[in-house]
Amino acid sequence: MTKNPEYRDLFPGALEMMILQSLRLKPMHGYALVKHIKQVSDNLLQIEEGSLYPALQRMLKEGWLDSKEGISAKGRPTRIYRLTNAGRRRLNQEIASFEKMFAGIARVLAVSKA
Amino acid sequence: MLRFRCFFYRRRRYGDLNVSIREHLQEKIEELMEEGMSREDATSAARREFGNVALIEEQSREVWQQTFFQHFLADLKFAWRQAVRLPRFTIAAMLTLAIGIAAQTTIYSVVHAVLIDPYPYRGAMRMVHLHLYDKEPVPDDLGLTGPQFAEFQKLPVLDGAIADDMYSRALTGEELPEQVEAARMSPDGFEYFGVPALLGREFGPSDNPHVAVLSYHFWKSHYDGRRDIIGRTLEMDHEVFTIVGVLPQRFAWWGSDLYTPLAYSADPRRIANVFARLKPGVSDRVAEQQIDPLLERFQHETPDNFPQIFKVHLVHINELAIGRFRGVLIILFVSVSFLLMLACVNVAILLLARGEARQTEIALRKALGAGGRRIVGQLLTESLLLSLAGGGCGVLVALAGIRIVRHFIVILPALFPQEAEIALNVPVLLFSIGVSVATGVVCGLWPALRASRTDVRQVADAGSHKLAGRKGTRNSHMALLAAQAAITVLLLACSGATVQRLSRLMHADLGYDPHNLLSVSLAVPEGAHAAWGDRAAYFEQIRRTIEAAPDVLSAAIKEGSLPPSNFDSTPISIPGMNTAGREVEPERVSAEYFAALRTPLLHGRAWSAPEMAHAAHLALINQAMQRRYWPNRDPIGQTIVLNHGVAAVNVWTLVAPGNDQHFQIIGVVADTPNRSLEEQVAPAVYVPYTAIMHDWFNLVLRTRASATAGLLHRIKQQVHAIDAGQAVGDLVTAEDLLQGDMGRDRFVASLFTAFAFLGLAFAVSGLYCIQSFLVTQRTREFGVRIALGARREHIVSLVTRSSMSAVLAGTGIGLALDIALGQIFSHWTSGNSRDPEMLAIVVAVLLIAAALACIVPARLAAAIEPMDALRAE
Numbered sequence: 001m002t003k004n005p006e007y008r009d010l011f012p013g014a015l016e017m018m019i020l021q022s023l024r025l026k027p028m029h030g031y032a033l034v035k036h037i038k039q040v041s042d043n044l045l046q047i048e049e050g051s052l053y054p055a056l057q058r059m060l061k062e063g064w065l066d067s068k069e070g071i072s073a074k075g076r077p078t079r080i081y082r083l084t085n086a087g088r089r090r091l092n093q094e095i096a097s098f099e100k101m102f103a104g105i106a107r108v109l110a111v112s113k114a
Numbered sequence: 115m116l117r118f119r120c121f122f123y124r125r126r127r128y129g130d131l132n133v134s135i136r137e138h139l140q141e142k143i144e145e146l147m148e149e150g151m152s153r154e155d156a157t158s159a160a161r162r163e164f165g166n167v168a169l170i171e172e173q174s175r176e177v178w179q180q181t182f183f184q185h186f187l188a189d190l191k192f193a194w195r196q197a198v199r200l201p202r203f204t205i206a207a208m209l210t211l212a213i214g215i216a217a218q219t220t221i222y223s224v225v226h227a228v229l230i231d232p233y234p235y236r237g238a239m240r241m242v243h244l245h246l247y248d249k250e251p252v253p254d255d256l257g258l259t260g261p262q263f264a265e266f267q268k269l270p271v272l273d274g275a276i277a278d279d280m281y282s283r284a285l286t287g288e289e290l291p292e293q294v295e296a297a298r299m300s301p302d303g304f305e306y307f308g309v310p311a312l313l314g315r316e317f318g319p320s321d322n323p324h325v326a327v328l329s330y331h332f333w334k335s336h337y338d339g340r341r342d343i344i345g346r347t348l349e350m351d352h353e354v355f356t357i358v359g360v361l362p363q364r365f366a367w368w369g370s371d372l373y374t375p376l377a378y379s380a381d382p383r384r385i386a387n388v389f390a391r392l393k394p395g396v397s398d399r400v401a402e403q404q405i406d407p408l409l410e411r412f413q414h415e416t417p418d419n420f421p422q423i424f425k426v427h428l429v430h431i432n433e434l435a436i437g438r439f440r441g442v443l444i445i446l447f448v449s450v451s452f453l454l455m456l457a458c459v460n461v462a463i464l465l466l467a468r469g470e471a472r473q474t475e476i477a478l479r480k481a482l483g484a485g486g487r488r489i490v491g492q493l494l495t496e497s498l499l500l501s502l503a504g505g506g507c508g509v510l511v512a513l514a515g516i517r518i519v520r521h522f523i524v525i526l527p528a529l530f531p532q533e534a535e536i537a538l539n540v541p542v543l544l545f546s547i548g549v550s551v552a553t554g555v556v557c558g559l560w561p562a563l564r565a566s567r568t569d570v571r572q573v574a575d576a577g578s579h580k581l582a583g584r585k586g587t588r589n590s591h592m593a594l595l596a597a598q599a600a601i602t603v604l605l606l607a608c609s610g611a612t613v614q615r616l617s618r619l620m621h622a623d624l625g626y627d628p629h630n631l632l633s634v635s636l637a638v639p640e641g642a643h644a645a646w647g648d649r650a651a652y653f654e655q656i657r658r659t660i661e662a663a664p665d666v667l668s669a670a671i672k673e674g675s676l677p678p679s680n681f682d683s684t685p686i687s688i689p690g691m692n693t694a695g696r697e698v699e700p701e702r703v704s705a706e707y708f709a710a711l712r713t714p715l716l717h718g719r720a721w722s723a724p725e726m727a728h729a730a731h732l733a734l735i736n737q738a739m740q741r742r743y744w745p746n747r748d749p750i751g752q753t754i755v756l757n758h759g760v761a762a763v764n765v766w767t768l769v770a771p772g773n774d775q776h777f778q779i780i781g782v783v784a785d786t787p788n789r790s791l792e793e794q795v796a797p798a799v800y801v802p803y804t805a806i807m808h809d810w811f812n813l814v815l816r817t818r819a820s821a822t823a824g825l826l827h828r829i830k831q832q833v834h835a836i837d838a839g840q841a842v843g844d845l846v847t848a849e850d851l852l853q854g855d856m857g858r859d860r861f862v863a864s865l866f867t868a869f870a871f872l873g874l875a876f877a878v879s880g881l882y883c884i885q886s887f888l889v890t891q892r893t894r895e896f897g898v899r900i901a902l903g904a905r906r907e908h909i910v911s912l913v914t915r916s917s918m919s920a921v922l923a924g925t926g927i928g929l930a931l932d933i934a935l936g937q938i939f940s941h942w943t944s945g946n947s948r949d950p951e952m953l954a955i956v957v958a959v960l961l962i963a964a965a966l967a968c969i970v971p972a973r974l975a976a977a978i979e980p981m982d983a984l985r986a987e
Contacts (some may be wrong), residue, residue, distance in 0.1 A: 049138070068416065
């Protein structure tokens, strides 16, 4: 897969954080999740659609997500992913640590500009 | 139970995943179609954005698996199927590896057991002989008196020293006395060696001198290995000793039959040989620097025990034991390493050829979504499986090889030091397996590396490479072929040289008739017949008695053993000639010697009986001596002066009264080898044995055919009748002696030959493999060529040309290397690896074998039916 230089790679854990955050709003199936992330990020974040699935499996295994049978937007059977309580806690931790990191980076950038 | 649930759980997860991904793609396609794309475009766009479906599914599934183990199992199963599907490939690769590993391990095990660590003694690597060198090439062992030894022992560089002397003594008190080799050793000697007794105990400083410790060999042969002999007594020269212990099999210092404590006497003429062990970390040079001044002082005290001008030289015991065989073993080790290298090259060729054939398969796997790591993992499993199976077989073959070598030790005891115990050397086994596994892994992975560089389309594209073969691959194959040919030439040349040498030895001109010729050694009990005239008469009496025996045709006395015996050479001077630095081989014999050996007397006469009895100053010389000093003149009547030890007399030698070392030549006899079978005969002088007598001699007997059975017993009885205390040593036939001399060469020649033919087999199979591979790869091309009218001979030459030129180039390189390395080879093995005749045979053998290996696949290629070839694709 060739990469479009306009888009940035995600940092480790970013994809998981976005999935958790998206699923906090409402349970979704895979394709909906991809569309949601793309829309919300205004297509600025490039994610390979397929890479979602290994990540989902990892999170299922960790117990942050739960899946059940459901119906897609087109009316066909699919699997709906839902956030668990453990997932919610995980998301809060992730956001806290991300904000700390972000603040740190912002400060460094501000100093070097001045 | 848990596993079971896990399994179903996983199945459900996989199903969920599958449904999710399918729906994902479906939905995306529909959306794209709604935007106005055709179904086809939408499908490919959706797949493009999604990525490799199979790969992603697998990665997702991996989350739930104990991936490594499962992949490994799957790979193992696949590897097994591959191996079974291509049995010829598998067996060839495994056998090659097994033989390479086994040969390397066996030979190294021998080298280790024989050269590197043959002795069971404590600190054996630091044990040294002290050789005194004057200007003669043959050194003397250091001999010291009691007080000197006590002082020597205290040198700070030494970690212990022992004094010992060896005697042939008569085991009396039985029906007939038996000759045994008894070593008298410092009372603390066993502490020095640090090898515990097998049975009973060893003697120590607190023991009285009348105790004996038996060697394992003597215990087995004389006492049938009975355990109740401890505490019993034995009698040597009518002295009674108590047996206190038996030594383990590997204790064989000087090969003595038994050991008794040495009590140094006050007599300054009584000396004993001295051996020492250096302290750890002390170099030979440093030790020699400390020892030299001490010995110089000793020389002032007892000048008779030392050469006039000398230098001490330390020789480690393992160097001494193995002597010239060292070089041969090193060459053997190098060649066997070559053999392992050949084996590895062969496996490389096999794996590369197969890897090339599997490019399509690998490309397909990649296209179907196999990750790079999975492909590498699978190939790795395959090559590891193969290498380890080869290694396993290698271990078995190596164990068998060790058994064969042990068998050689049993039938050729002179081959290796008696102490050596040949066992499988595990580190080297692991090393060899490591090397072959590494080869397997590298060459097995090569297709994966290639595949990562190639594009799927290129390979899948109806096989464009099948037309001409890939240039890079071909080059690497040709390089491997050339290397194989070069190494094979070297191995064949080694084998040729050793075989040639063996045949030279077997057909060497002996100058005497070894058939029905034998010798028996006799040693006079210490102090018996101590007057010169008495001893001469005693020796002659024994000789005459034995000669009168019915089966004996003639009996002679010779001080040394039968030719080719090595004896000290001695300086010679000839009045009126400049002979500075010249030496000859002195041979002390009785007049009957030439008749007994059937060595022709060419000129002049031998001694008469009264001349022998009075040690007349008359000598015979050999042809080599005449050629050297009187090439065109009659040597008879000339006078020579021998300096053979009259000056340095000790208690064991009796010099004829009036022996002034001047001898007049009375005859010339034919040459017999006197250095070794292959060396040129050195000038030799025969003088009456009575001129200087020691306390032992050899009886040389010419017997009637098949008289050996019971002969020794009859000799013992007759000698017993003359002197009840006189023991008789073992009987050796000249033919056995010669065989023993050649045993080593035979062993070496057979090993080298085995290696060479294994090497040849490897090279030929490698070549055959490459040829078959080329033909398979180019079947279609050949089909097209034939269809277009190419003649069959053209196809044959197309197939064979490059391989044969690689073999030719390799042969050339091999010959050049052989000639370049010939010096080293002959230095180490005294064989000639440059003999043009032998090299011609070597090259012919290799080229014929190579041509055969080429022709068979080439003929197959020429027989290709164009239609079949095109349809086969």
